[in-house]
Amino acid sequence: MNRSGALRMSDLMKTYPIRKIHEHGPGVKSFYFDKDFEIRAGEFVNVWSPGVDEKPYSVSAVIDDMIEVSVKAYGPFSKDLMIKKIGDRLGLRGSFGHGFTLHDNALLIGGGIGIAPLRILAQELTAKGYRFVNLLGAAVAYEIIFASDFEKAGKTYFTTDDGSKGKKGLVTDDLTEIIENEKIEYIYAAGPEIMFVKVKEIINPLNIPYEFCMERYMKCGIGICGQCCMDGSGIRLCVEGPVLKKEDIAQITELGMKHRDASGRRV
């Protein structure tokens, strides 16, 4: 993303009516808005609920000229989003950050609602004609959103903590075998940070390049406030991320450890 010298109109606050809502299961919904700006897989938007708060979200798909944002009820902000109705207006600014680069023979590893950015990645890989395999895990079956879409797009392995879908266990359990059997040459991961730590540990010795889609508390989204700087590298996650490559991740000393909260403290 090159913004040198020019102000992008889509950085300015603008609200859009919710066009459609899809409920995946208890507390997991996708919201659809008219697509007003370009967005690539891994980039994010800031979603503003007037009077409540504004938070960064990955876009999970671009479908029929609509942007899809998938949300799991977690804190006060996402719980507020759950009660929004079609026609209610939310602010959308973006797209922000650097997304995924596209590669053939890839493995997409997703955990929980973190699967969201992999869905738009799968769309882009499919459009390129690239082959990819999905490995998706969550606590329970309904938290694996868009499971059937992933299955249609490529070979898909599932894991759940309770065994309600796919194999009982974690995505990392059979990771090595899947990489070997499927002849994987590139890895993408999105999900909780603890998953990244484990995935990194397993794939580092295999010499396969990879990209992780990371999360941090963000304030400005435009690279000036320093809130989302990653220790060890100074990477501003909102500009140089949220998708980071293996080389960048190697510099980060805080992966899976404490990082900055809203005050900037490491917690």
Place this chain on the structure above:
Amino acid sequence: MKRVIEFGAGAVTSKSFNKDWRTGHKNPSIVPFEHGMLNAVGLSNPGLDEMIKEIQLYKEECDTPIIASIFGRSIEEFGEVTRRTCEAEPDMIEVNISCPNVHSEFGQPFGDSCPDTAKIVQIVKEHAGNIPVAIKLGPHGPGIGVIAKVCEENGADAITAINTVGPGMLIDIDVQRPVLSNLTGGISGPAILPVAVKSVYEVYKNVKIPIIGTGGVTKPSDAIQMILAGSTAIGVGTAVYYEGIEVFRKLNEGIEKYLLEKGYKSIEQIRGAAHE
């Protein structure tokens, strides 16, 4: 901070911090508009203890000077934060007495009052030892030239001019609500450059101590205006949004080019030149 140095920054200023950590205001806290940016971050900071560690860590890794920006909720807190900040041995302490976003909790900015400003400068100087002290002023209050004079008389070593302007407000016309969670916020970016240039000009007219000119500097010609008005150093924040982190290199190159083209041997020859 390490990264802005790679791109040519001559010094770095921390975000302002005080004794206890603050979460600041909810988002949206920073919103661009067509001519600048509106922010009400609310002085979020990890607090004194954490910041001392951060500055120490920085100093272990970098040689470029660091300016610790501090504030307090009371005159006494300014003294205490200064005393403790000295443990980290920053190259300069900048005292923010002019944040426009914290009215309800802090009352009017201290920098709007000559007696308060005098007391803060005295207490900070008392605790700062050999570390030079810059006072960060806003364009409001009884007149920036007057306040700058008060700072100089009470021992300040430099003036930083200016803080954000305002506060201002932006309203979303569809939901008909103010955009910032704090409703209002300080204005920065290109929109405030003329206010900043005028403020530096006023300060230069009134004091002999050096001026760190900040406010709306995005292009080399903006920086040159600030130098002509009397700035010794230039501060850049919002411009990172417009120009990327390369802005520091672009400004340095642009200033050098100007000096070369006009046949000047050093920046000193144009500092304050607009006053003659």
